[in-house]
Amino acid sequence: MRNLRWLWILVGLAFGAWAGVPAHPPLVLRGEADLWGVAQGRGTASDPYVIENLRIDAAGEPFGLLIENVGRPLVLRNLEIYGATVAALRLxxxxxxxxxxxxxxxxxxxxxxxxxxxxxxxxxxVQECHDGIRAMFSRELVFSGIRVSKAVTGLWFQGVQN
Structure with a gap:
């Protein structure tokens, strides 16, 4: 029941609440230094880097949000990302x-x-994406409350260890 409630909240966000939020251009963050000015927080367990409350229009760019080479706590929440040619969100x-x-x-x-x-x-x-979620050569991933629709492949794991 709880998961169903979250689904309706997220669907509402996708089709309603985001309508008045201006679109942000894609973000390419290639290291912790690139998080300054974009993320809140200091990257500690008690004060993680936080990127939140954004609507990102990738507008044909490879990624809507690309984050690489970050070894400190990071939270991404309350985001809508769309229109990327490779992936809406890549870690x-x-x-x-x-x-x-x-x-x-x-x-x-x-x-x-x-x-x-x-x-x-x-x-x-995840809606209207060829691949819903792809995880490759990663460890200790936890997934819950995932909803994938209108995708050729929902979840694809390759070389993942838990």
Whole structure:
């Protein structure tokens, strides 16, 4: 029942609440230094880096949000990302990340996770993406409350260890 409630909340966000939020351009964050000015927090367990409350229009760019080479706690929440040619959201070489209450849609892939460790993905909706979620060569991934619709491949794991 709780998961169903989250699904309706996320669907509402996808089609209603985001309508008045201006679209943000894609973000490419290639290391912790790139988080300054974009994320809140200091990257500690008690004060993680936080990127939240954004509607990102990738507008044909490869990624809506690309995060690489971050080895400190990171939270991505309350995001809508769409229109990417490769992936709406990509994490590469990231350690201790949490993705929650995110809508990914209209991209080649919704979420790509590669060479990352200790990533929690919770209450994520993926719509109209060829691949819903792809995880490659990563460890200790936790998924809950995932909803994938209108995808050729829902979940694809390759070389993932838990």
């Amino acid at each position: 590469h070489n990231v350690y201790l990340a949490r993705i929650e209450n995110v809508v990914l849609r209209g991209s080649a892939a919704g979420l790509l996770i590669s060479r990352s460790e200790k990533v929690v993905v919770q209450n994520v909706v």
